[in-house]
Amino acid sequence: MRQGRGQxxxxxxxxxxxxxxxxxxxxxxxxxxxxxxxxxxxxxxIEAGLASxxxxxxxxxxxxxxxxxxxxxxSLGTVVALxxxxxxxxxxxxxxxxxxxxxxxxxxxxxxxxxxxxGPASPFLKLIGLAPPLGSRNPLHSPGGIVLLLGIQYAPLxxxxxxxxxxxxxxxxxxxxxxxxxxxxxxxxTVVLPLMTPSxxxxxxxxxxxxxxxxGIPAFLGIPANYPVLPTLIYxxxxxxxxxxxxxxxxxxxxxxxxxMAGIVAQERMSRRRDYRSFASSLxxxxxxxxxxxPAVEAAMWALILAILVLPLTGLVLSSLVPGYGxxxxxxxxxxxxxxxxxxxxxASRRAFANSxxxxxxxxxxxxxAALPIAYLVAWGRQRWVRMINLSIELPYALPGVVLAIAALxxxxxxLPLTGLxxxxxxxxxxxxxxxxxxxxxVRPAVSGFHQIDRALEEAAQVAGAGLFSRLRSVxxxxxxxxxxxxxxxxxxxxxxxxxxxxxLWSSGAETxxxxxxxxxxxxxxxxxxxxxxVTVAVTFALMLATNLAAxxxxxxxxPWRD
Amino acid sequence: xxxxxxxxxxKTFSGFDAVRDVSLEVAxxxxxxxxxxxxxxxxxxxxxxxxxxxxxxxxxxxGGTVVAGAGVSVPPEKRRVGxxxxxxxxxxxxxxxxxxxxxxxxxxxxxxEARRRVAEALALVDLDGFxxxxxxxxxxxxxxxxxxxxxxxxAPSLVLFDEPLANLDVHLRAAMEAEFSxxxxxxxxxxxxxxxxxxxxxxxxxxxAVMDGGRLVQVADPRTLYREPATEMVAAFIGQGMxxxxxxxxxxxxxxxxxxxxxxxxxxxxxxxxxxxxxAAVCCRAADLGPVAPGEAGLExxxxxxxxxxxxxxxxxxxLADPSLALHVEGDDAGHSGRFEPGAxxxxxxxxxxxxxxxxA
Numbered sequence: 020m021r022q023g024r025g026q027x028x029x030x031x032x033x034x035x036x037x038x039x040x041x042x043x044x045x046x047x048x049x050x051x052x053x054x055x056x057x058x059x060x061x062x063x064x065i066e067a068g069l070a071s072x073x074x075x076x077x078x079x080x081x082x083x084x085x086x087x088x089x090x091x092x093x094s095l096g097t098v099v100a101l102x103x104x105x106x107x108x109x110x111x112x113x114x115x116x117x118x119x120x121x122x123x124x125x126x127x128x129x130x131x132x133x134x135x136x137x138g139p140a141s142p143f144l145k146l147i148g149l150a151p152p153l154g155s156r157n158p159l160h161s162p163g164g165i166v167l168l169l170g171i172q173y174a175p176l177x178x179x180x181x182x183x184x185x186x187x188x189x190x191x192x193x194x195x196x197x198x199x200x201x202x203x204x205x206x207x208x209t210v211v212l213p214l215m216t217p218s219x220x221x222x223x224x225x226x227x228x229x230x231x232x233x234x235g236i237p238a239f240l241g242i243p244a245n246y247p248v249l250p251t252l253i254y255x256x257x258x259x260x261x262x263x264x265x266x267x268x269x270x271x272x273x274x275x276x277x278x279x280m281a282g283i284v285a286q287e288r289m290s291r292r293r294d295y296r297s298f299a300s301s302l303x304x305x306x307x308x309x310x311x312x313x314p315a316v317e318a319a320m321w322a323l324i325l326a327i328l329v330l331p332l333t334g335l336v337l338s339s340l341v342p343g344y345g346x347x348x349x350x351x352x353x354x355x356x357x358x359x360x361x362x363x364x365x366x367a368s369r370r371a372f373a374n375s376x377x378x379x380x381x382x383x384x385x386x387x388x389a390a391l392p393i394a395y396l397v398a399w400g401r402q403r404w405v406r407m408i409n410l411s412i413e414l415p416y417a418l419p420g421v422v423l424a425i426a427a428l429x430x431x432x433x434x435l436p437l438t439g440l441x442x443x444x445x446x447x448x449x450x451x452x453x454x455x456x457x458x459x460x461x462v463r464p465a466v467s468g469f470h471q472i473d474r475a476l477e478e479a480a481q482v483a484g485a486g487l488f489s490r491l492r493s494v495x496x497x498x499x500x501x502x503x504x505x506x507x508x509x510x511x512x513x514x515x516x517x518x519x520x521x522x523x524l525w526s527s528g529a530e531t532x533x534x535x536x537x538x539x540x541x542x543x544x545x546x547x548x549x550x551x552x553x554v555t556v557a558v559t560f561a562l563m564l565a566t567n568l569a570a571x572x573x574x575x576x577x578x579p580w581r582d
Numbered sequence: 583x584x585x586x587x588x589x590x591x592x593k594t595f596s597g598f599d600a601v602r603d604v605s606l607e608v609a610x611x612x613x614x615x616x617x618x619x620x621x622x623x624x625x626x627x628x629x630x631x632x633x634x635x636x637x638x639x640x641x642x643x644x645g646g647t648v649v650a651g652a653g654v655s656v657p658p659e660k661r662r663v664g665x666x667x668x669x670x671x672x673x674x675x676x677x678x679x680x681x682x683x684x685x686x687x688x689x690x691x692x693x694x695e696a697r698r699r700v701a702e703a704l705a706l707v708d709l710d711g712f713x714x715x716x717x718x719x720x721x722x723x724x725x726x727x728x729x730x731x732x733x734x735x736x737a738p739s740l741v742l743f744d745e746p747l748a749n750l751d752v753h754l755r756a757a758m759e760a761e762f763s764x765x766x767x768x769x770x771x772x773x774x775x776x777x778x779x780x781x782x783x784x785x786x787x788x789x790x791a792v793m794d795g796g797r798l799v800q801v802a803d804p805r806t807l808y809r810e811p812a813t814e815m816v817a818a819f820i821g822q823g824m825x826x827x828x829x830x831x832x833x834x835x836x837x838x839x840x841x842x843x844x845x846x847x848x849x850x851x852x853x854x855x856x857x858x859x860x861x862a863a864v865c866c867r868a869a870d871l872g873p874v875a876p877g878e879a880g881l882e883x884x885x886x887x888x889x890x891x892x893x894x895x896x897x898x899x900x901x902l903a904d905p906s907l908a909l910h911v912e913g914d915d916a917g918h919s920g921r922f923e924p925g926a927x928x929x930x931x932x933x934x935x936x937x938x939x940x941x942x943a
Contacts, residue, residue, distance in 0.1 A: 191671030194634055197658040198665045199685035199736065209684070213675045 026487035031400075034393050034408065041455040042411045045426035049276075052269040052429050068270035077252040078274065080241075081231050084165045084248060085278070088230035091170025093223045096177025097215075099323070103178075104185040105211070107306040108317055112581070116563065117324045119580040122175035123559050125516030127235030127537060128552040129172055129331065133159055134239060135549060136334030142341050142348035143334045160244040165237050169230045171327045176229065177222040179579050184218030185211075203307055224286030228279040232419020234519040235533075239540060249275040250421045254522055262432060269429060272422040279418055332556060339549035357550035361535075368551065370528065371535040374446055378531065379514035382453040383461075383507040390461035390503045391496050397462070398469030399477075409462075416459045420519035427452045427524060444526040452520045457513060461506030468502030505578055508566055516555040585610045585772040586631065586740055589651075591640035593626055600626040602796040603640070608774065613766050615775045615787035619819065623796040624776045628742050631774065632665055633658035645739050659688075664733030664741040668748050670725045672717040678704070678728050679713035685736035703731040706768070707761075723754045727761075734769065743775040747782060759785050780820055784808075792816050810851070810936055817865035817938055824909050828864040830937065833857045843932055844903050846881050852937035859940065866935040868896070871911045873930065880929040883909065888922035897922050899930075 056064050068074050099118060103111060121129060136143055138157045144150035158164065188211065196206045234250040241251055253271045256264050309316050340353045361368045397409050415423050431448050434441040442448045476498065480490035518533030525534045532551060539548040563580060570581050586608040593601040601623045608614045616624045629635045631642060633649065633656060641651030644663070649656040672681050679700050686696040704710055707727035717725060726746060733741055743762075747755045763786055766773055777783050783790045784804040791801045792815075800812040811817035814825045831847070832840040834856040838849050843864055850864055874880035883899035886908075895913035900906070911930065913922055921928075 189669070189671065191667045191669060192673055194632070194658070195665060195667060195671040195673070195732075196684065196688075197634075198632060198661075198663055199688060199732070200659045200662075201684070201688045202659055205688055209688075210673055214673070216675075 030392055030487065030491075031396065034396055037389055037393070038408055038411055041451075041458060042415055045423060045430055045455060046414065048429050049269055049273060049422065049426040052266060053273045056266050064266045064270050068267060068274070071267075073247070073252060074271065074274070077247045077249045077271075078278070080162070080246060081248040081250075081275065081278065084162055084169060084237065084241075085227055085231040087162070087166035088169025088173065088233075089223055089227040091166060092173040092177050092226040092230070093219065095170060095174040096222065096226075097181050097219055099174070099320070100178045100181035100185060101207070101211075102316060102320060104182050105207075105307050106309050106316065107313065108309065108320065109313075110317070114320060114324065116567070116580050117328055118178060119175045120328050120560070120563075121172055122579070123512055123563060124556055125235060125518060125533060125552075126168075126172055126233055127239055127518045127533060127540075128335070128516060128556060129168055130236045130239035131536070131540060131545070131548055131552050132331035132335040133164075133168055135338040135545065136331050140338075140341075140344055140545070141334060142337035143330070145347045146337070157243075159240055161240070162244075162246055164240045165246070165248075168236045168240065169233060172233070172236065173226040173229050174327075175579075177219075177226055180222035180225070181215060181218050184215050188214060220286050220289055224282050227282040228417060228419070231275060231278055231282070232421065232519075234419075234421060234522065238518075238522075238537065242541075249278075250419060250519065253421050253425065257523060262428075265425070265429060265432070268425050272419075272425040276418045276422045283417065335549050335556070336553050338546055339553045341546055344543070344545070357546045358554070361539075361547050361550045362554070365535075365547070367527075367530050368535045368539075368547070371530040371532045374449075374530060375515055375517075375532040378446065378450055378453060379511045379517075381450060382457060382514050383511040385454060386458050386461040386510050387500075387503045387507040389458060390465045390506060391499060392491070393458075394462050394465030394469055394499065394503070395491065395495065398466045399474060409466075412459045412462055415455045416457065420456060421523065423452055423456050424520045424523040427455070427520075444529070446529040449521050449524050449529060449531065452524060453510075453514050453517070456520060457510045460509045460513065461503055464506040464509075465499055465503040468499040472498050505566065508562065509579075512559050512562055515558060516552075585612070585645060586774065587641075587643040588631075589641045589643075591627075591630060591637045591642060591651075593623075593630055593635060594638040599796050601630065601637075604793075604796075604798045605640075606791060606798060606801065608772060611770045611772055613773045613775065613786060613788045615777060615783035615790045616793060617777055617780055617783045617790050617819075618793035620778055622793040624778075624793050625744060627793070628665075628744055628774065628776050631740070632663050632742055633661050662736070662739045664736065664738035666726075666729045666733050666741070666743045666746045668745045670717075670729045672725055672728055672732075674717050676716075677713065678709065678715050678717070678720070681717065681728055682732045682735050684732070689736065699735055700731075703735040706734070706765075707731045722750055723758065726750065726758060730761075730765070734771070739772070741771050741773045743773065743777075745777055746775075747777075747779070755782070762786055792819065794819075810853075811865055812939060814863055814865075814938055817863075817936070821867060822910070823865045823867060825938070826864050826866060826907070826909075826935075828862045828937070830856060830859045830862050839937060841935075841937060843935075844881055844901050844907075846932060848932035848935065850932075850935035850937050853939050856937060856939075862940065863938045864935045865938055866909075866932060868910055868912045870932060870934045871909065871930050872933050873928065875931075878929075878931070880931045883928050883930055885922050885924055885926045885928060887924060888913065895922060897928075899928060902927075 053064055054060060102108060103114065108114070134157060135141060137159055139151045139155050141150055159168070192210055192214070193206055196210045201209065232250060234254065237246070237248045237251050238254065241248060242255070247255070249271055253268050256271075257268055337348055339357050340355070341348050342352055342354050342356065346352055362372065363369065393408065393412065427448055428443070431441075431443045431451070433443075442451065477490055477495050480494045485493065516533055517531065518537055521531040521534050522537060525531060532555060536548045536551040539545070539551070566578060567581065570578055586606075588604055588606045591601060591604045592599060604627065616627060618624045626635060630637055630650070631644075636655055637650055642649055644661060648654050649661055673684070676684070682703055683696050683700040686699060691699070700713070701710070704713060707730050709724065709727055709731065712720070712724065712728075717728065720728065729746070747758055750758060759782060762775075766786075775783070775786060787804065789801060789803050790807050792799045792807070794815050800807060800816050802810075802812075807816065808821050811820060811823065817823040817825050826843050828841045828843045830839055830841050834852050834854055837851055837854070839852045839856050841848055841850055841862065841864055882902045884902060884905075885897060885899050887898045889896045889898070896910055897913040898908060898910045900908055
């Protein structure tokens, strides 16, 4: 008995340490820098930040594109979720796979694809003879362009949440309304949508946080248009001023963190006011028969995929094949030189591929190992502080990536106390930030895996005399491992093309794919940036398809692009 | 005129007949219970009538209008049926008044009239004063009554109940049964009541339709169903009937005939026109079996188990002649006499029974 308690305490302690290091520590360090720079309480940093006009311009811009992107993402994602879930549309699974794709593509790749599609040098527009003259302005270099791409990037996020809500909608609630004489659109307006408001609001809050914290899209679209938002302002300040401006950067990142939190709190408030708990649980609703409208609706849905996925990616691939800026693409001029250059010749780019591969693999592997015990405590633990664990793991992911990057910089700018270890300017600081930021992506599916397992399986092992570690190893973890591995896969795909965190933490020799691609684009070498992007998209898509093959062995709900 | 008429209705789900060739007429104002074990197709039948499923074959008419079959398919919202769902299906985002008034709002009934009718409906189910409450704050019985008021407010031509008492506790069930019954008398609405609980069906219905394996096995008033089951399934399903193998010795005479059961001769009730035949079956209730008079020969049985029921004992026995048969009889409040100890021998007489009609009869 005493031995069992000891093992339980050891597990809890290990989890607590991991969470302190990867979640609480960076957040506390950031807050300290803002309110007490140089060790003493002082309003100096806050006053300086508030006095700067750039702060206000960037904040206003962040709110404008954040709200605009959210509105677009929510409208698009909700409409698509309604059509896909409630009607008898065919070929649903491939459609969902395609529609969720933009979420799996790094934002800066999305930005580059669209820029390549609409720019004056667009090989696609040249192919169809519609290209504007060279030197004219790309229409996407504008707030409107940022809003459009943010909306497309995060519509899948809204789609997934609303669809999950719709699938929980009890069939009887719809049938009762129809028996009361309501036609389909009346049922939609009076029953389905009102019941979906909690899902839609949660999705809106998440989309808002993602839009406000997004770096890749405003970096590619806003910096050339001189339209700064908070994340790009932080990046530009740090790139220009180095560690000297860290205090200001810390203030800006706390500001953006507060805007993000405001979105989450507003959503919590609104959803708490309504008690929509449904006490019915039954089958999902029968699909609405579209009848003779079915071909038209299906055509419209696939046209949407064409517009938001196929065309931009085609633009990207075409751009990666041109030999030089503005040269029309034809069978004679198409070349694979750009791929050879980024994969073989360019040293930094070659290194970046190795770095990103290593970083994302390590982060994924470590997160899977850490997620199993954490999820065990979260899902089955009886301790009272368990709810706190969940919140503190969610926080670094809920907050914009810039915030975490600044926190990591502050933590590791000086050598670690006692050990003298210095990870600033190495690849390790990026690994630390990835682990802190993405850990929750492995914990969430593992928790849902635990919820789908009958706890009696563990209790049977306990009755048979197995201690905690032994039954975790032999019974519990093998059952949950597939779910946690799926989470690891999500981490790998997210980290592989990641830019937000590494843009602030990279150093020479410790570049990531995202960083190299970003500097190619900033230096005007779009064709190389396009080649790198095409490679990352191919890797992502191949991984999604490969996991789809193994998906039957996974618990439901772990892969976002599968039901 | 029949309020509801089903003619040869069949519903096939991927090769499996959930409902097979069901023909049924329900009179105006009748209370019909559809009774059957789970999986017998009764819920599918209800969904066919409501219009949530389309029959694979056959025809359904409500109030003389064909609503399904032969190229006709009236959607649920145009059928004017009311449904009380098993889990109530109250909309959690609407108040009680909004729930009840929904059908009136959809039908664009003027607001004043709608308010009056909602108030009337709520008064009818004793829920005055609950109009502004939300479903989440109601008890199970109150939710049930809101669901009842909701389905009646639009004066439907037919009300369907889908096992409405399955989620309630025993005491509430009895109260709701009384309420449904009173309700039916007051409104005179035609009601179809789906249930797997025979006591509920017996207590409420004018007639009971028993379903098994997708087919309609017998439609009759509760008393006939109990006394004269048409098949072995009905005999066993209703009132825990015992089905015993029998040989018919004589033809029917004034509603009775002689049979041989397990080597004993007995007189049982039967349909007119029964003839002597082999391989027949007799349905006996516990009260039909009793002890023989002293010194008489009878059916030798061994006690397997005795279950004290409070005031009486249910004694489970099996005949020595055929130990695989399980019978049960009513014993008195035996106390410690030891008469019903497992293994004890009893000698029984078959007082009465019902000869189950042959498949051809």
